[in-house]
Amino acid sequence: MRKIKKIKTIKDLEQSIQSQIQARKSEKKSVLTVSAGTCGQARGSLKVIKSLEKAIKEQNLEDKVKIKVTGCHGFCEAEPNIIVQPVNIFYQKVQPKDAKDITSETIINNKVIDQLLFTDLATGKKVSNENNIPFYKKQKRIILGDNTLIDPTDMDDYLSIGGYRSLVKALSDMTQEEIIETVKQSGLRGRGGAGFPTGYKWEFARKTKSDTKYIICNADEGDPGAYMDRSLLEGNPHRVLEGMIIGAFAIGAGEGYIYARDEYPLAVEHISLAISKAEEMGLLGKNILGTDFDFEVQIVKGAGAFVCGEETALIASVEGRVGEPRQRPPFPAVKGLWGKPTNINNVETWANIPLIIEKGAEWFSRIGTNGSKGTKIFSLVGKINNTGLVEVPMGITLREIIFDIGGGIPGGKDFKAVQTGGPSGGCIPKEMLDLPVDYESLAKVGSIMGSGGMIVMDENTCMVDVAKFFLNFLRDESCGKCISCREGTQRMWEIVTDITEGKGKKGDLEFLEALAKATRDASMCGLGQTAANPVLSTIRHFKDEYEAHIKDKKCPAGVCKELIQYSIIAENCTGCLACIKPCPQDAITGELKKVHVLDQSKCIKCGACYEACNFDAIKIE
Amino acid sequence: MEAEELKVKSYITKYNNEKKALISILQEVQEEYNYLPQEVLKIVSKALGIPLIDIIGVATFYRAFSLEPRGKHLITVCLGTACHVRGGPKILEEFERKLNIDAGETSKDGQFSLETVACLGCCAIGPVVVIDGDYHAQITIRKVGSILKKHFKKE
Numbered sequence: 001m002r003k004i005k006k007i008k009t010i011k012d013l014e015q016s017i018q019s020q021i022q023a024r025k026s027e028k029k030s031v032l033t034v035s036a037g038t039c040g041q042a043r044g045s046l047k048v049i050k051s052l053e054k055a056i057k058e059q060n061l062e063d064k065v066k067i068k069v070t071g072c073h074g075f076c077e078a079e080p081n082i083i084v085q086p087v088n089i090f091y092q093k094v095q096p097k098d099a100k101d102i103t104s105e106t107i108i109n110n111k112v113i114d115q116l117l118f119t120d121l122a123t124g125k126k127v128s129n130e131n132n133i134p135f136y137k138k139q140k141r142i143i144l145g146d147n148t149l150i151d152p153t154d155m156d157d158y159l160s161i162g163g164y165r166s167l168v169k170a171l172s173d174m175t176q177e178e179i180i181e182t183v184k185q186s187g188l189r190g191r192g193g194a195g196f197p198t199g200y201k202w203e204f205a206r207k208t209k210s211d212t213k214y215i216i217c218n219a220d221e222g223d224p225g226a227y228m229d230r231s232l233l234e235g236n237p238h239r240v241l242e243g244m245i246i247g248a249f250a251i252g253a254g255e256g257y258i259y260a261r262d263e264y265p266l267a268v269e270h271i272s273l274a275i276s277k278a279e280e281m282g283l284l285g286k287n288i289l290g291t292d293f294d295f296e297v298q299i300v301k302g303a304g305a306f307v308c309g310e311e312t313a314l315i316a317s318v319e320g321r322v323g324e325p326r327q328r329p330p331f332p333a334v335k336g337l338w339g340k341p342t343n344i345n346n347v348e349t350w351a352n353i354p355l356i357i358e359k360g361a362e363w364f365s366r367i368g369t370n371g372s373k374g375t376k377i378f379s380l381v382g383k384i385n386n387t388g389l390v391e392v393p394m395g396i397t398l399r400e401i402i403f404d405i406g407g408g409i410p411g412g413k414d415f416k417a418v419q420t421g422g423p424s425g426g427c428i429p430k431e432m433l434d435l436p437v438d439y440e441s442l443a444k445v446g447s448i449m450g451s452g453g454m455i456v457m458d459e460n461t462c463m464v465d466v467a468k469f470f471l472n473f474l475r476d477e478s479c480g481k482c483i484s485c486r487e488g489t490q491r492m493w494e495i496v497t498d499i500t501e502g503k504g505k506k507g508d509l510e511f512l513e514a515l516a517k518a519t520r521d522a523s524m525c526g527l528g529q530t531a532a533n534p535v536l537s538t539i540r541h542f543k544d545e546y547e548a549h550i551k552d553k554k555c556p557a558g559v560c561k562e563l564i565q566y567s568i569i570a571e572n573c574t575g576c577l578a579c580i581k582p583c584p585q586d587a588i589t590g591e592l593k594k595v596h597v598l599d600q601s602k603c604i605k606c607g608a609c610y611e612a613c614n615f616d617a618i619k620i621e
Numbered sequence: 622m623e624a625e626e627l628k629v630k631s632y633i634t635k636y637n638n639e640k641k642a643l644i645s646i647l648q649e650v651q652e653e654y655n656y657l658p659q660e661v662l663k664i665v666s667k668a669l670g671i672p673l674i675d676i677i678g679v680a681t682f683y684r685a686f687s688l689e690p691r692g693k694h695l696i697t698v699c700l701g702t703a704c705h706v707r708g709g710p711k712i713l714e715e716f717e718r719k720l721n722i723d724a725g726e727t728s729k730d731g732q733f734s735l736e737t738v739a740c741l742g743c744c745a746i747g748p749v750v751v752i753d754g755d756y757h758a759q760i761t762i763r764k765v766g767s768i769l770k771k772h773f774k775k776e
């Protein structure tokens with residue numbers, strides 16, 4: 001990579017941005033953008049890149065095409081995927097062997113390769129242009145969209161899409177008060193969970209008198225099932241950094257921390273690289289761009305504790321201590337890191353800032369609903385056809401997300417519920433699919449927006465098991481400081497576990513509800529205060545499923561081991577032997593073309609036969 | 622132990638002997654030794670002036686640290702929400718059967734440790750399993766045996 005000369009003034013930065021924008025415009029080569037975030041790599045995108053490099057070399061196409069390795073494109077179901085730019089052809093599930101065809105057909109002959117195109121499940125038609133794929137069509141990708149345009153390890157590439165232009169604007173044309181006023185006017189609310197208005201939070205931190213102030217980027221992303229923060233840090237780290245620099249300037253902070261989840265090595269790598277590049281260029285450090293503004297950023301790696309996503313626990317962890325939350329007030333804006341005023345925002349919140357500064361509060365506040373402005377990124381996962389990260393305007397309905405964007409439920413199964421808000425959230429049933437997705441509406445039905453996990457569940461998901469799952473997570477992750485949280489989550493887990501094992505009793509549900517309320521009311525931090533949501537929301541919307549477990553000792557979804565039995569449906573069994581070998585217990589016997597037999601006394605209900613059978617001949621009941 | 626001591630001290634000086642860097646220092650120690658040996662913790666305790674009991678407190682609070690030696694190979698099965706609804710627990714059980722150890726344990730020969738994690742951020746392609754840093758997507762019960770074989774055929 002070309003070594004960049006340090007940028008000394010705001011004007012210099014403006015010029016660098018302009019020249020990079022020009023360079024992008026005058027790019028003559030086609031670009032093969034390969035999605036290579038952690039999920040893309042897990043699906044083999046690095047091998048695809050190698051084959052593409054080889055094919056380009058062999059066919060002497062270096063002058064015609066180049067490869068751009070980008071972060072996640074969002075459509076994870078279709079990984080590894082490639083977008084051929086500038087024509088925007090979207091190739092999905094690309095294998096190394098396809099590389100040669102892509103270069104010889106698409107690059108040399110301008111031909112689209114049909115087999116690599118996405119098939120619209122609704123119409124059965126192939127779709128070539130990225131923008132016409134149903135998954136992308138209803139989205140509004142004002143943040144995530146840039147992931148497909150840039151190499152996250154190359155700062156010039158970020159400049160070439162107008163990156164750091166907002167920093168120029170903030171430093172040259174705006175006062176600190178104006179920046180905060182703009183963020184306030186935009187209506188941006190925190191994307192980390194609670195949805196606190198960001199501009200007001202900044203104002204508190206700015207107004208607290210102190211010689212030292214800090215800002216923190218919360219990249220702990222503890223909600224199991226959410227990964228938008230990872231994707232932003234991996235795919236567009238400079239944007240998060242730009243947001244932080246603007247925020248630090250407005251608040252008057254001289255130091256910033258990024259608290260990154262331990263399980264995200266690639267995100268840490270990319271944000272580290274972005275920080276050192278920004279330092280080298282003079283966008284971080286002393287007298288940034290010739291002003292008297294100093295600002296430095298450090299990364300702190302988390303060590304695997306969910307509660308450290310909570311702001312006061314996070315601060316304790318950055319200070320090198322056990323990550324236990326403390327009572328608020330005083331809020332971090334008054335007394336935070338090392339007792340100094342500290343402003344904490346989530347990764348996605350920071351990523352929104354450059355956009356608001358560039359396009360203005362009015363533009364931003366036109367997106368979304370009255371109380372919830374802008375877009376939100378959701379991770380659409382679980383039992384859904386088009387899994388991935390989707391960015392939608394606030395106020396869109398669950399149905400649009402799950403069925404129009406997500407393409408519905410795989411295998412012709414019925415949709416049962418969607419879980420939002422992670423361990424602090426709740427399950428929303430089928431009857432409420434037309435609910436608009438915004439902070440208020442989700443709260444009304446007993447869930448929350450949270451950080452944006454959206455886990456789709458079908459008829460084969462047991463809602464009691466889901467409640468048990470979250471309680472197990474929470475009792476494990478409760479730091480133990482409040483007895484109500486420590487014992488409350490433990491006892492609720494024990495009761496729900498009993499129910500799933502057929503030991504449920506009359507009165508359990510009433511007791512659970514009482515316990516849930518006590519845990520909520522008596523706990524200090526958000527973990528305990530919301531720990532009851534998964535239980536309360538499943539009892540509220542899926543009471544009949546609990547009752548089937550308690551009264552009939554049955555698990556209607558066929559999940560809870562103690563309450564189910566596997567058996568072979570004789571009419572469907574073709575005698576293909578496929579289930580015999582996978583059975584670890586040798587519980588299935590049979591001969592070719594004869595109906596197989598399952599010995600209940602040996603069966604451990606591992607599910608291997610169910611997975612192996614191609615003829616729906618294994619019944620769970 | 623002298624050479625060891627120097628090495629450990631080098632981690633500590635890298636962070637200017639600052640107490641606040643305790644977690645980062647423990648992360649480096651863990652990376653080097655694969656766990657936190659008691660002897661090393663004593664060195665850290667002395668150098669930073671933090672009582673050993675407090676260091677153990679921090680080490681046991683955070684999931685990333687282990688006070689016991691871990692196996693040569695680390696197998697991590699994701700049990701996050703997305704992987705859970707796609708059958709993550711069944712995958713874990715299959716690993717437990719195949720390796721003959723429970724989650725959280727290390728095999729007697731010191732070869733394998735089986736651990737769980739609540740989300741690796743690859744939820745779209747779950748159930749996910751990581752073996753020595755390699756991510757495996759959409760694991761099924763039947764694939765467990767074959768990826769174990771593929772990974773460990775050399776041994």
Ligand SMILES: Cc1cc2nc3c(=O)[nH]c(=O)nc-3n(C[C@H](O)[C@H](O)[C@H](O)COP(=O)(O)O)c2cc1C
Pocket residue numbers: 189190191192193194195196198218219220221222223306307308309310311312344345346347349350451525526527
């Ligand atoms: C138990 C618990 C876990 C949390 N985990 C996270 C997290 O992983 N990421 C995050 O951004 N916020 C998390 N939060 C919310 C933070 O406390 C804080 O409100 C947030 O980082 C503020 O940023 P925002 O205003 O931009 O949303 C968590 C809160 C609680 C109570």
Ligand code: FES
Pocket residue numbers: 224225226699700701702703704705739740741742743744745747748749
């Ligand atoms: S839930 Fe398994 S990777 Fe997120």
